[in-house]
Amino acid sequence: MVAIRTWALIGIISAAVIIGLPHNLCQGEVLGFEIDDVGLGDGRQPNRNFMRNGSNDQVPFGADSIYDTAEYALGSYTHNILFIQDDQLRDLDDREHPKVSPDDCDTINCGMVHWSQSMLDSRKQRVEESASYWNEESESRHHPGAQLDITVHFTNDIYNEGAPFTVDDIGNTSSSVGFVDALGLIDPDYAQYSSFSTATRHFNDDIRRAKNSHWAVTTFIKPYYGRASASINGPYTKGYEDDPSWTYLHELGHIFGALDEYGSHETDEISGYLHTHNTNAANLPGGEPNENSISAVMKTHGVHTISDGTLNAIGWRDTDENTIPDILDTNPTLIADTSNSQPAERIFQAQINTSVSPLVSPDPAEGDYTINTLTSAQYRVNRELWTNLLPVDGDFGDYTEEFLVERTFSIEGNHYIDFRITNSVGNYTQQRFEFVALPDPVVIPGDANADGLVDITDLGIVGVNFNITGAEFSDGDFNSDLIVDIEDLGILGANWSMAQEPSLVPEPTSLGLLIGAMGCLTRPRRSTDHFIS
Numbered sequence: 001m002v003a004i005r006t007w008a009l010i011g012i013i014s015a016a017v018i019i020g021l022p023h024n025l026c027q028g029e030v031l032g033f034e035i036d037d038v039g040l041g042d043g044r045q046p047n048r049n050f051m052r053n054g055s056n057d058q059v060p061f062g063a064d065s066i067y068d069t070a071e072y073a074l075g076s077y078t079h080n081i082l083f084i085q086d087d088q089l090r091d092l093d094d095r096e097h098p099k100v101s102p103d104d105c106d107t108i109n110c111g112m113v114h115w116s117q118s119m120l121d122s123r124k125q126r127v128e129e130s131a132s133y134w135n136e137e138s139e140s141r142h143h144p145g146a147q148l149d150i151t152v153h154f155t156n157d158i159y160n161e162g163a164p165f166t167v168d169d170i171g172n173t174s175s176s177v178g179f180v181d182a183l184g185l186i187d188p189d190y191a192q193y194s195s196f197s198t199a200t201r202h203f204n205d206d207i208r209r210a211k212n213s214h215w216a217v218t219t220f221i222k223p224y225y226g227r228a229s230a231s232i233n234g235p236y237t238k239g240y241e242d243d244p245s246w247t248y249l250h251e252l253g254h255i256f257g258a259l260d261e262y263g264s265h266e267t268d269e270i271s272g273y274l275h276t277h278n279t280n281a282a283n284l285p286g287g288e289p290n291e292n293s294i295s296a297v298m299k300t301h302g303v304h305t306i307s308d309g310t311l312n313a314i315g316w317r318d319t320d321e322n323t324i325p326d327i328l329d330t331n332p333t334l335i336a337d338t339s340n341s342q343p344a345e346r347i348f349q350a351q352i353n354t355s356v357s358p359l360v361s362p363d364p365a366e367g368d369y370t371i372n373t374l375t376s377a378q379y380r381v382n383r384e385l386w387t388n389l390l391p392v393d394g395d396f397g398d399y400t401e402e403f404l405v406e407r408t409f410s411i412e413g414n415h416y417i418d419f420r421i422t423n424s425v426g427n428y429t430q431q432r433f434e435f436v437a438l439p440d441p442v443v444i445p446g447d448a449n450a451d452g453l454v455d456i457t458d459l460g461i462v463g464v465n466f467n468i469t470g471a472e473f474s475d476g477d478f479n480s481d482l483i484v485d486i487e488d489l490g491i492l493g494a495n496w497s498m499a500q501e502p503s504l505v506p507e508p509t510s511l512g513l514l515i516g517a518m519g520c521l522t523r524p525r526r527s528t529d530h531f532i533s
């Protein structure tokens with residue numbers, strides 16, 4: 001037994017008790033290495049697979065399954081395409097974009113509104129082009145861990161052998177009639193929703209889980225002329241046969257949070273996760289023309305340029321220009337519990353809970369989400385080489401990871417343990433723990449209670465246990481012969497602490513008398529009426 005002494009710990013000590021943490025220690029690899037203190041600089045090349053959602057949670061950290069299906073243009077998207085049709089005839093001359101000449105009817109629907117295979121093929125190509133454009137824009141701008149990665153999912157090919165979904169009625173331009181019916185052909189469960197928007201949210205969530213993507217959006221495409229539209233931040237866009245690839249590009253901009261910049265739009269409008277102004281809008285507040293407005297993807301037909309206003313709205317603002325957009329340029333957090341350390345045994349132990357941390361959206365109505373994951377952890381002792389550390393569950397790639405760091409020191413004194421957790425954009429958080437390993441206890445013969453003094457308390461212990469067998473040091477057996485007897489009393493007397501008043505040092509002969517009194521004093525008595533020895 002050794003007295004517990006205080007020991008220092010620098011850093012965060014969690015008051016929270018970590019429950020259910022497995023007790024197996026995850027040993028680090030037995031190799032040390034140097035790492036750059038200003039960044040990992042590992043030179044990773046863009047890798048689209050890296051952007052798939054590999055975490056155990058199937059929605060981004062902090063996101064809601066149904067309501068957060070498209071929040072910004074970062075992470076992996078599944079773009080569901082549903083080609084739909086019905087059997088009705090429509091007056092295709094009554095439309096947004098009139099035919100240029102009668103020859104147009106060779107390439108577009110002028111009669112029965114049905115998709116032909118060649119039409120489907122060319123429109124699929126346009127959707128693919130729009131996805132590629134966004135993906136390439138991201139790749140040329142961003143860190144490999146901060147990419148947008150859109151994958152087009154042609155649902156007709158998967159669920160209807162490539163054929164359009166044919167429903168009773170798809171309505172007129174801008175109508176959403178028939179959308180729920182089309183989803184119901186994929187799974188009747190979707191037909192239970194009265195709102196096509198809600199049905200589409202559920203479909204998006206199901207598909208993103210199935211595809212391991214962070215987000216999903218669905219575009220319903222009708223086989224006649226119309227004016228495409230989209231809901232800001234999802235869940236859908238409406239498309240038509242006459243849409244060029246630019247239209248899909250533009251509508252995806254809305255899905256990522258961007259507003260239109262043409263027409264009557266004004267610069268004081270606010271949108272997106274970063275809650276920013278529509279600075280490239282055609283008009284200033286009040287309607288005066290915005291002289292600084294440029295031709296751009298959210299403003300001008302056929303133009304791909306992304307305005308600064310759109311960059312902010314879709315979450316591509318990168319204030320420090322390190323290629324990691326602000327939304328993902330955050331550091332992990334960690335909370336450590338070192339209460340299981342044993343300074344007397346010189347064992348340092350830290351249970352460390354780590355987590356990604358979303359950038360808090362300035363939009364009070366918006367939740368806070370991130371697609372960052374945790375990708376590596378290291379620790380080092382006394383500023384020596386770093387050692388890799390695996391999380392308790394054995395694999396990185398989650399939004400939260402738990403670690404157990406344990407180290408037994410052979411040398412007493414102060415030790416420093418550094419722990420570092422790194423996320424998928426290479427940002428890390430480091431914490432230093434100071435641990436004081438206690439010296440071996442000095443065993444004083446006669447000090448039964450190990451308080452550093454041989455005094456009346458130890459005498460009491462000997463008294464209580466006098467003549468017992470099978471005794472230990474703490475019972476008063478100081479010569480290890482398993483019995484507490486006069487010999488132990490002698491050892492106690494010989495070591496009577498100098499801190500005591502000299503006059504109180506008992507001689508072995510008088511100790512025997514004292515022992516008798518002590519024994520009575522410490523034994524339970526039924527009655528206090530007869531206090532006699």
Ligand SMILES: [Ca+2]
Nearest residue numbers: 318322324329
């Ligand atoms: Ca940045």
Ligand SMILES: [Ca+2]
Nearest residue numbers: 393395396398
């Ligand atoms: Ca894990």
Ligand SMILES: [Ca+2]
Nearest residue numbers: 447451453458
């Ligand atoms: Ca003592």
Ligand SMILES: [Ca+2]
Nearest residue numbers: 477479481483
């Ligand atoms: Ca003994």
Ligand SMILES: [Zn+2]
Nearest residue numbers: 250251254260
């Ligand atoms: Zn628009």
